[in-house]
Amino acid sequence: SWDTSDWESAWDNGDNKEEEAAGEETTGQNALWLQDCVVSLSPCSDLLVVAREQKAVFLSAKWCTDNSGREEMTLAVSWTGTLSTEEGECVSSSVCIPLASQKRSSTGRPDWTCVVVGFTSGYVRFYTELLHEDPVLRLKCRTYEIPRHPGVTEQHEELSILYPAALVTIDGFSLFQSLRACRNQVARAAAAGSDVIQPPPLAYKKWGLQDMDTIVDHSSVGIMTLCVFDQMKNASILGGFNASVKGSPPAMSQYVTVGGGPYTGFYYAVEGSSQPLLSHVALAVASKLTSALFSAASGWLGWNKNKNEEEAVQKQKPKVEAATPLGIRFGLPDSRRHGESISLSPCNTLAGVTDDFGRVTLLDLARGIAIRMWKGYRDAQLGWLQVPEEQSDRGFSPSASLPRRHALFLVIYAPRRGILEVWAMQQGPRVGAFTVGKHCRLLFAGYHLMGVNSVTSQGWQLHTQQVCLLDPITGALRTVNIPFHLALSDKKSERAKDMHLLKRLTNILKNREAMESLLSNKNAPVSCLSNIMCTLYEALKQQDPEEVDPALFQLCSSQLKLLQLYTDVQQLQSTSDTEVYSENVGTYSFSLSDELSRVGPTLQRYAQFTSRPSVSFAQDSPDSPLPAQAFLSQMECTEDGQLKVIRGTETEWNQLGNFLFWGCLCGNNPIQNVCDTLQKAGISPQQLLSLLMTVWLQREKEVLQKTEETVRNLHTLLIALSNMKGAVEESWDPQSVSPWWQQVRSTCIQSHNAAAALLAAFVAHCAAKASISSHADSKLQSEWEAVSLELEQWVVCVKQLEDVLVLQTLMLVPPPQGAGGSAAAAQCSIKTLLEGGTGGIADSVSKWVFRHNLPPERLKEIIQRREDNNAEGKLEQKLLVAVCQQFPHSLSPDLLFAHCCWEYVVQWNKDPEEGRCLCWAVEHLKLVSSPHIQLGISTMMWSTFIVKRFSAAAYLMEKVGKAPKDRLCRRDVGMGDKAVTCFLGCCVQLLQILMEADSAVEEVAAPELSVEEAWFGAEGPASIAELALEQKGVHYPLVQHHCLLASLLHAAMTFSLRVKPLSLFDSKGKNAFFRDLATIQLMPSGDMDPGLISLRQEINPDILRRHLVCELYNQGLDLRAEEVMLEVEDKDVLGSQLLVLTGQRLCYSLLHSQSQTQAAMELLARLPPTLCTWLKAMDPSELRCPLVPLSQISRLVSRLIEILPENHAQYSLALHLLEAVDVLTTED
Secondary structure (H helix, E strand, C coil): CCCHHHHHHHHHCCCCCCCCCCCCCCCHHHHHHHHHCEEEECCCCCEEEEEECCEEEEEEEEEEECCCCCEEEEEEEEEEEECCCCCCCCEEEEEEEEEECCCCCCCCCEEEEEEEEEECCCEEECCCCECCCCCCCEEEEECCCCCCCCCCCCCCCEEEEECCCEEEEEEHHHHHHHHHHHHHHHHHHHHHCCCCCCCCEEEEEEEEECCCCEEEEEEEEEEEECCHHHHHHHHHHHHCCCCCCCCCCCEEEEEEEEEECCCEEEEEEECCCCCCEEEECCCCCCCCCCCHHHHHCHHHHCCCCCCCCCCCCCCCCCCCCCCEEECEEEEECCCCCCEEEEEECCCCCEEEEEECCCEEEEEECCCCEEEEEEECCCCCEEEEEEEECCHHHHCCCCCCCCCCCEEEEEEEEECCCCEEEEEECCCCCEEEEEECCCCCEEEECCCCCECCCCCCCCCCCCCCCCEEEECCCCCCEEECCCCHHHHCCCCCCHHHHHHHHHHHHHHHHHHHHHHHHHHCCCCCCHHHHHHHHHHHHHHHHHCCCCCCCHHHHHHHHHHHHHHHHHHHHHHHHCCCCCCCCHHHHHHCCHHHHHHHHHHHHHHHHHHHHHCCCCCCCHHHCCCCCCCHHHHHHCEEECCCCCEEECCCCHHHHHHHHHHHHHHHHHCCCCHHHHHHHHHHHCECHHHHHHHHHHHHHHCHHHHHHCHHHHHHHHHHHHHHHHCCCCCCCCCCCCCCCCHHHHHHHHHHHHCCCHHHHHHHHHHHHHHHHHHHHHHHHCCCCCCHHHHHHHHHHHHHHHHHHHHHHHHHHHHHCCCCCCCCCCCCCCCCCHHHHHHCCCCHHHHHHHHHHHHCCCCHHHHHHHHCCCCCCCCCCCHHHHHHHHHHHHCCCCCCHHHHHHHHHHHHHHHHHHCCCCHHHHHHHHHHHHHCCCHHHHHHHHHHHHHHHHHHHHHHHHHHHHHHCCCCCHHHHHHHCCCCHHHHHHHHHHHHHHHHHHHHHHHHHHHCCCCCCCCCHHHCCCCCCCCHHHHHHCCCCCCHHHHHHHHHHHHHHHHHHHHCCCCCHHHHCCHHHHHHCCCCCCCCCCCCCCCCCHHHHHHHHHCCHHHHHHHHHHHHHHCCCHHHHHHHHCCCCCHHHHHHHHHHHHHHHHHHHHHHCCCCCHHHHHHHHHCCHHHHHHHHCCCHHHCCCCCCCHHHHHHHHHHHHHHCCCCCCCHHHHHHHHHHHHHHHHHC
């Protein structure tokens, strides 16, 4: 887009020079092709369509990187091909309509862009159907515009299509819904491999425009309502003196056309005068997606189709609806003048019209008159710009309390003169003129996103361009932006004065801008920058001091100093012979080596888990060289000549630290020389220490690969920085802590890189010892308090970091494949553990147990050290044991089981279908040895997670009177029927644990919870165990009451019983349910209902025993049936029942078994007819276990013979059965 400086020059020079390059032919002849093309640009500038005759090119917006590394938006060809499908048809008009996204998260960007193309055959294709048989002349679109004040009528969205004698208008809402529906249908059809689409109907109106000879262009102004005076005037003119006037003015749609006879026509269609036509629109997809656009451009629109598919049968032309006649209301008659185009202003009150006389006429649409005319603009192209007043201008304006003002400008492109002009409306001056090419195209959409309304547009930022200029020679697409203040005609405008003042300031600052621009150039070599700065610095020194801008001189000298520092550090990095300081060997403590060897195995295990490959971007790599421009942007000179590092983004800070110190840590750079150079530059030691610690912690992986070497170099660096002036204060209070070493500690405490932080703490502890010793030796008196206080802090810090390292190593162990709780490993640091409270450590381990899917019994074995520590492949168990040994108090068994129980119940609450989580939560609770903690956690679980779902299950079962089905369970309880059964079983166990814990509380003292000495400073939420101990006791009978109900519900769900569980209790029992377990409720008396007692007395227990024996035989459990048979009293009846069961078994073996033998068939033929008939009448499908061994059948028949008396009616039948079974057994 053109710069503001262009507008300033136009303002200064008044009417700006017009250059009439009449004799210039330039490259014009080659660029004339664009004038013959149909060109349309989306208002969002993300799609450009260029079409000529049958062919078209689609260009989509893409981000590209130019040679200088700068990203810019370009329009690249996304599709080319032939659009026409009818013989001889050509593209005559096109428009790109961006459709608004329906997603709630959208902020004004389009979901997708629909291309509407009109053809000379009369087709308008989105693709759609034939609406009229004449050529399409022009397509125009109107979208929702936010009203600037309450008096403005809200306009409906609309797509209008002009034919030579007809105008078709399609309702925007109907079109938007149809396009979305068709796009979804195409996506589904493509996924299903089908091409058949059923497009929805589309509502449109069709007007036959009368009383005008030729029409070439149109504008749909929208709905308008006349004032009462205009209504009466029109009624008088049209109807005469006696015309009647309606009570309220009718709403009318206004259409303005241009052409000939008359030159401009005004049409008014009263709303409701024409019924909308409903048609089944074939949105290109109904005719099997045959067009080249949707076959070849499938990637562009996301609509897929086989590219080789062609339509075999010519599609039948659709029926064309008749137009509703619409007479012209009035026009601007000019017999010789013919209009060529009309452009509607964004406010819908003005329109610009071009004609064949080279004139541009401005129309007032409300009054229907021409109010201004420009001459000398042959083949002109028009556009409009509506510019809102900037918010900053309102505060100084006398109209600050009024609505925000808008300025309207008309943009005229005169291709014959190659000039672009901007005019203020309505009678304003020309505010700008630009010399452009003679073969450009002015692109003015006149609409925004379709599908936006007054509700969805709230909070949106509509990213649309109003006017653009396309230059075919350079390929540039420029936007036209106009400052609001150019519309102000007042000569005393404060803004105009400010612009002149700003121009003078711009000239003054040009040198500074040039220098800053040069310093920010990524491609400029450092040597070149240094030479330029030196030259400029010398030139400024030689000038008169009064004429030199002090700020410019200061900037130049500071940048020169920074460039020199950058060069010096770079040269030190390239030094091949690195000096080795003998003094470092002496200061490198042997105790440091002992510490390293002590934690060596833990560091190796930690490195094993952190050294896994990960994805990173090349530009973010710490090894990438730091450009001089980045170095300069992070440094600034203070007034006293010192250097200050500006803390930017984390990446920039890391890059600067790597540039200064990583070479020293690797042993490639001379440490003392680097420190001397940085000290001379004036950077504070505190900032250098911060950069050093950042690098050390960030490069943890590399540090662990060469631990001894990097630790030695870090020690040397830390000593060198400590010896700088301003690092360790020489006179600090012996009773206080050194701020210098506290800075190192604070960094280590906050770091998530446990190994690097521990190594840094080792080094700093050693360096602090040496520093404090030398500090004490330099004074006459001994300062034991200061030494002990500072070193005590380090002892605690090192112990905490060792603990964190062991814990973090465990956290990094990846869960086994298929583990239910696979999630990202938690990051630990001293800070996060202290903030996590006294239960923070146990909470972290419980989350690890969940991620690793570790069963409760297995966890118990590991904690009790039953695990063989020498077994291979059990590294995670060893690490868990090591963590428990590191935290003997924080990870005591009861605390760990309590936290695991809570973690599992929390995870179950997130997904109640995962019943295993609740079962394991209860199992962990059982493993807690302290009844006090058990009682508290049970109570918390019940009230927080269980009771709500438990009561929902009880009420649901009471309502349906039986075990509810899956759908009802999901609706009321929030889980399926199987999960509900598991849930109720866990409820029974939980309440039993609660009763047992409540009984044992009085016998055992409450446990005393403690933490390790190093972790006394924990601040944060209380642990689960502490919360459990704070819970109130429970009312035992009430818990027992709930346990009875839980058992009842569980049995009903398990055995699919028909029961109303709450109805089995009296009113007291019902009222006591689902109350707080700590409250005392009125309970049922416990006396049994007399009616129930008498009912039980009526039941014969021998009937139940016989039924049980038959059921056990039915299930194939013969041995258990024989045991129960001994208790049966009425053996005759039992014998008759078992005789039928034996017959069913034998029937299955002889007649229904898959392995029927020849012997069995022969036996069947030899059996007595009565027995054979009796066997065939048996139904073996009633048996739960029909296939039993013959030996079991033989044993059962023997039992029958024993229990049946010889005079029994079926005794002979039993003997026949025994004989048949014996024969079968012999044959086998």
